[in-house]
Amino acid sequence: MGKNLRWKLLVILGVVALSVFAFYPPDQKVRLGLDLKGGVHLVLRVQTDDALRLLTDGTAEQLREQLRTAGLTGATVAPTSTTAFTVTGVPPEQDAVFRSALTTVELSYDRSSNGPGSYSFQMKPNIIVDNRESTVNQALQTIERRVNELGVAEPIVARHSAADQILVQLPGVTDVNRAKEIIRSTALLELRLVEQGPFPDEASAAQAYGGSVPPDIQIMPGRAEVAAAGQPAGAVYYALRRVPAVTGRDLRGATPQMDEYNRPAVGFNFNTEGAQKFGAFTGANIGRQLAVVLDGRVQTAPRIESRIDYDGRITGTFTAQEAADLALTLRSGALPASLTYLEERTVGPSLGAASVRAGVMAATGGLLLVMLFMVAYYKLSGFNALISITINLIILLGLMAYLGATMTLPGIAGFILTIGMGVDSNVLIFERIKEELATAKGVKQAVAAGFDRVFLTILDTHVASLISAAFLFQFGTGPIRGFATTLTIGLLSNVFTAVFVSRTMFELALSRRQATKLSI
Amino acid sequence: MRIFENANYNFIQWRWHAIAFSALIIVAGLVSIATRGLPLGIDFSGGTIVVLKFQQPVREDALRTALDAVPGEKVVQQYGESAANEWLVRLPEVTTEAGASLEQGARAVVDAVTKANVGQFEVISQEIVGPVIGADLQRKGIYATLASIVGITIYIGIRFRFAFAIGAIAATLHDVLVTLAVLTFFGYDLSLNIVAAILTITGYSVNDTIVIFDRVRENLRSKRRDSLEAVVNTSVNQTLSRTLITAGTTFMAVLALYVFGGEVLEGFAFTMLVGIISGTYSTVFIAAAIAIILSGKQAPGRPQAARKAS
Numbered sequence: 003m004g005k006n007l008r009w010k011l012l013v014i015l016g017v018v019a020l021s022v023f024a025f026y027p028p029d030q031k032v033r034l035g036l037d038l039k040g041g042v043h044l045v046l047r048v049q050t051d052d053a054l055r056l057l058t059d060g061t062a063e064q065l066r067e068q069l070r071t072a073g074l075t076g077a078t079v080a081p082t083s084t085t086a087f088t089v090t091g092v093p094p095e096q097d098a099v100f101r102s103a104l105t106t107v108e109l110s111y112d113r114s115s116n117g118p119g120s121y122s123f124q125m126k127p128n129i130i131v132d133n134r135e136s137t138v139n140q141a142l143q144t145i146e147r148r149v150n151e152l153g154v155a156e157p158i159v160a161r162h163s164a165a166d167q168i169l170v171q172l173p174g175v176t177d178v179n180r181a182k183e184i185i186r187s188t189a190l191l192e193l194r195l196v197e198q199g200p201f202p203d204e205a206s207a208a209q210a211y212g213g214s215v216p217p218d219i220q221i222m223p224g225r226a227e228v229a230a231a232g233q234p235a236g237a238v239y240y241a242l243r244r245v246p247a248v249t250g251r252d253l254r255g256a257t258p259q260m261d262e263y264n265r266p267a268v269g270f271n272f273n274t275e276g277a278q279k280f281g282a283f284t285g286a287n288i289g290r291q292l293a294v295v296l297d298g299r300v301q302t303a304p305r306i307e308s309r310i311d312y313d314g315r316i317t318g319t320f321t322a323q324e325a326a327d328l329a330l331t332l333r334s335g336a337l338p339a340s341l342t343y344l345e346e347r348t349v350g351p352s353l354g355a356a357s358v359r360a361g362v363m364a365a366t367g368g369l370l371l372v373m374l375f376m377v378a379y380y381k382l383s384g385f386n387a388l389i390s391i392t393i394n395l396i397i398l399l400g401l402m403a404y405l406g407a408t409m410t411l412p413g414i415a416g417f418i419l420t421i422g423m424g425v426d427s428n429v430l431i432f433e434r435i436k437e438e439l440a441t442a443k444g445v446k447q448a449v450a451a452g453f454d455r456v457f458l459t460i461l462d463t464h465v466a467s468l469i470s471a472a473f474l475f476q477f478g479t480g481p482i483r484g485f486a487t488t489l490t491i492g493l494l495s496n497v498f499t500a501v502f503v504s505r506t507m508f509e510l511a512l513s514r515r516q517a518t519k520l521s522i
Numbered sequence: 523m524r525i526f527e528n529a530n531y532n533f534i535q536w537r538w539h540a541i542a543f544s545a546l547i548i549v550a551g552l553v554s555i556a557t558r559g560l561p562l563g564i565d566f567s568g569g570t571i572v573v574l575k576f577q578q579p580v581r582e583d584a585l586r587t588a589l590d591a592v593p594g595e596k597v598v599q600q601y602g603e604s605a606a607n608e609w610l611v612r613l614p615e616v617t618t619e620a621g622a623s624l625e626q627g628a629r630a631v632v633d634a635v636t637k638a639n640v641g642q643f644e645v646i647s648q649e650i651v652g653p654v655i656g657a658d659l660q661r662k663g664i665y666a667t668l669a670s671i672v673g674i675t676i677y678i679g680i681r682f683r684f685a686f687a688i689g690a691i692a693a694t695l696h697d698v699l700v701t702l703a704v705l706t707f708f709g710y711d712l713s714l715n716i717v718a719a720i721l722t723i724t725g726y727s728v729n730d731t732i733v734i735f736d737r738v739r740e741n742l743r744s745k746r747r748d749s750l751e752a753v754v755n756t757s758v759n760q761t762l763s764r765t766l767i768t769a770g771t772t773f774m775a776v777l778a779l780y781v782f783g784g785e786v787l788e789g790f791a792f793t794m795l796v797g798i799i800s801g802t803y804s805t806v807f808i809a810a811a812i813a814i815i816l817s818g819k820q821a822p823g824r825p826q827a828a829r830k831a832s
Contacts, residue, residue, distance in 0.1 A: 037786070045655060163658065178648075182625075343624050345655040350646035353573070360784030367782050368775035375771055411786055412718060415794075418779050419722065422772035429771070430733065433764040459736040462681055463729040469673040470725035474718060477666030482718045489722070 021400025035410035040351030041173035052339035053137040085125035092119040147334035189331035191250035196291035199240035224300030247283040252276025256332035258325040266325035285309035361414035382521035387428035397495040410481040416488030427500030537811030551703020563713035568615035568656035570627040588638030689813030693804040715790040723797030730805040769802040
């Protein structure tokens with residue numbers, strides 16, 4: 003055995019050993035996709051318009067307040083869309099005062115005049131883009147926190163193809179509906195002062211203000227206090243102060259608790275800043291009602307008995323699970339905008355396990371069939387092909403485990419196609435060697451010529467296949483990506499095994515004797 | 523042992539027959555697609571699929587009756603082997619994007635089957651695709667297929683001559699269209715997996731074609747006096763055994779996938795099987811023929827093709 007050959011063999015053995023080390027034991031090292039492991043795949047859209055509307059409403063509210071303090075009582079500020087609002091009725095003589103009030107507003111909004119005393123404001127395009135972007139990022143972080151609290155192993159929370167989409171993958175999750183609820187609930191907690199109420203319906207609430215509700219008051223639906231009144235539940239409405247005293251942003255924590263009637267409830271406490279605000283607020287409003295508003299619905303409206311600094315509690319008709327989930331979502335923070343589901347794919351663990359069995363069976367069956375044929379047709383050289391294809395599969399598994407690539411059911415199909423590619427390269431080489439042998443060269447020369455002549459062809463075919471695999475990767479979602487990944491890695495390692503390993507095997511077989519015949 | 527030892531078939535002579543035959547299948551497929559529409563799976567059209575696994579065998583009509591309560595046009599079919607007692611229910615596209623209504627269909631199916639008391643069951647898989655995602659995937663699927671074809675054309679254009687690139691791409695497009703036609707004849711819905719298989723076919727078909735073109739390039743250098751037609755024909759014959767052995771072994775491997783791979787991969791495997799047959803045929807009959815037709819006026823055997831070969 004030549005020194006050169008020994009080195010080549012060592013390289014091959016080294017690569018095989020490294021690959022086996024990388025994927026062994028396979029049930030721990032090879033990552034399975036959702037379709038094999040079971041779990042849920044969700045694509046959500048962040049309704050970024052919500053965040054824009056919030057910003058516009060807030061700005062309008064602020065401007066209204068500013069104009070009032072500046073004495074511009076005749077002016078009306080009204081939002082017209084998610085990104086625009088109008089101001090009407092500015093007296094001409096006070097135009098200068100009005101303009102001086104606009105300094106902060108005009109940082110984010112473009113002003114245009116609609117005739118005397120009337121202006122419209124439109125959010126600047128770059129502000130809109132920034133806002134949408136940061137809303138999606140905030141939503142992403144919030145979902146990440148919630149998913150982590152759910153205790154799912156190896157979850158994926160990431161931006162999806164379109165700008166406002168988020169992909170969530172939860173392997174092994176069986177209670178899909180609960181997971182979806184937890185991810186989706188806005189969990190916006192607000193504590194607001196009750197001005198009047200409760201009323202039996204919205205109209206009578208408005209009636210209390212003579213039909214037109216002032217801009218700083220908001221009518222919100224609530225839950226009737228069933229247990230206390232002992233009467234059937236019905237809708238109730240409260241007239242609340244529009245600006246909340248404290249919001250969920252000032253929360254430090256939330257935990258499931260029991261209330262005084264031993265019903266599940268959620269307790270929360272504030273951070274220092276929130277405690278200061280809440281303390282001052284409750285201290286100033288002893289004897290009045292405080293509404294605990296969750297996602298635009300009044301949960302409870304207890305009377306403020308004394309100054310409260312740190313703690314509060316949300317009571318209602320929760321089950322223990324609901325209380326625990328609500329505490330979880332409150333802890334992870336409110337979503338900056340509501341979410342809608344665009345896509346949901348759930349695979350039960352039993353179907354996943356069946357798919358693994360079917361895939362392994364198909365791959366083994368395919369490999370056996372192909373190997374039988376190769377040995378029958380190419381005799382001893384067929385074993386050479388067999389070895390190089392097996393090494394190819396070992397390297398493929400090793401690289402996938404090393405790169406942390408995910409194995410999916412279409413990925414198993416990729417394995418089978420890799421077997422096909424491996425066979426193709428070997429057939430290409432063997433047929434060429436046969437042709438070279440027919441031109442009455444020596445065996446060694448024929449083998450060498452066969453490999454040399456076919457190398458460019460193998461390179462060309464592999465590059466072409468890699469191009470289509472690359473676009474496949476671009477196109478695909480989870481399972482298809484798994485397929486593209488497997489195919490790509492398989493193609494790359496096939497160049498190594500078909501050209502280098504297979505040739506070394508031939509050289510090894512031909513090194514021992516003065517070969518005059520080749521079993522091919 | 524060698525099959526096709528010293529094969530010498532005149533494939534090129536049959537080029538017009540081959541093109542006519544392929545055109546027939548493709549036109550039939552296109553007519554069927556034009557009249558009935560391309561049957562889209564829920565990945566692209568949007569919709570809901572719920573797969574139920576029953577503990578005991580259930581009668582199909584009992585299940586259908588139970589599902590009468592669910593509005594809309596439903597597809598109910600056996601999923602996998604009949605012994606598995608698995609049934610697939612497909613509902614049409616959900617019209618609204620609102621979160622609650624997206625899953626409404628799936629819930630309605632589960633409720634209806636539970637209520638009708640058909641038998642104990644569990645939901646083993648559930649897929650809900652909203653119209654936004656469906657449209658998005660449609661766009662991406664078309665884009666990926668076209669981009670992959672263009673990318674490969676450019677590569678072959680660089681490595682070989684332009685007429686060859688067109689030949690290879692004609693063969694690839696041929697395979698995509700024939701595969702689509704056969705899929706519609708056999709009533710398969712276009713799904714993500716099937717599009718993945720079609721993209722794989724483009725790679726496979728080009729792969730096959732390149733092997734022949736490579737040989738043409740080589741032969742053009744050694745047999746300068748022969749006409750391009752003769753050189754191409756010789757090259758097709760020289761690589762014929764390789765073409766058929768590769769096609770045969772790949773076909774065997776994919777056949778194993780079709781037989782053992784289970785319901786999820788059945789469409790994928792079927793598409794691959796059709797594509798392998800079409801790809802092999804187009805390699806022999808279509809790709810080279812078109813390359814010759816397009817090279818028509820060029821002086822045969824010009825070393826132009828060999829320019830980049832070394």
